[in-house]
Amino acid sequence: MQRAATLAGLTIGALVVLLVAAEIAFRLTAGERLLYRADPAMEYAPQPDQSVVQRGVSFETNAWGMRSPAVLRDKPEGAFRVLVLGDSVVFGHTNINQADLATTRLSTLELGDGRKIETLNISAPSWGPGNLLAWLETNSLLGADAVAVVLSSHDLDDDRTFAPPNRAIYPQRQPLFAMGDWVMRQISGDRENTSADPRSAGDARRSLPALFQQASNAPAGACLVLHSTVDELFSLTPSTEIGELRETAVAAGLDIVHARDLIDSSSYVDGIHLSAEGQANLAKVLMACPALAGGPLRG
16 A cells, blocks of 8 residues: 555656656747737737747837837937837747847938937737727827838738737736646637627728828828738739728828838748848838938948
């Protein structure tokens, strides 16, 4: 009897050691998860003041939840502040280190008159026009000199749900047991209740004119950067959605810049997201916005 109890104790102890070792190995491999906060207007936004390495990729957010260095509400003297708004393309998906973001690269430059470009990355995965408009309505332009809005054809259908964010996709706290949390997410999938809200249908298209109008208030001007999917790169004619984005932007006084002029299919990691090289090319696209290109850049 005593021998059986000893064997059972040793077995349980070995299992505990194996589980602890597996948890440590999982955390070392996967790293911490980037956290989000719920917001009634924006749906969700990255939590502030984070510095995590998630699956080998570095993510940092400032006090505003931007994937940008620390910034003050008031623009510093001698700075040319640029807001870059977008979804996971601007955010860097899950594969772009902080230093390789287009917005980080843009911040290494300065204008010909010596003003340093201060670039604010206003983005989150799956944000559409409504999310971006809500951010601007909440926070204003923060004294920005110029604004660049990066959108793709699918963004016209990227409506806000006005529901709490899915905790599996947009976690709001670090799990106690990372491996167990990962297993449960694989089992449960995306099953949280996202009952339809009547405000959701058509939200992106309704929000688009107001978003562009807000952007157009920047003193040096604003531009719409049209980011193509890989399929659209090989299309001979622009989609109706691209045409709708263009027309709405022009009506608000925005300039149009086509990312496809500087980004080819070799710069993509999937049908829409960019590699680090693609982010470097996106920085060149942003520099082509007339609000920035109006003055010679140096870097």
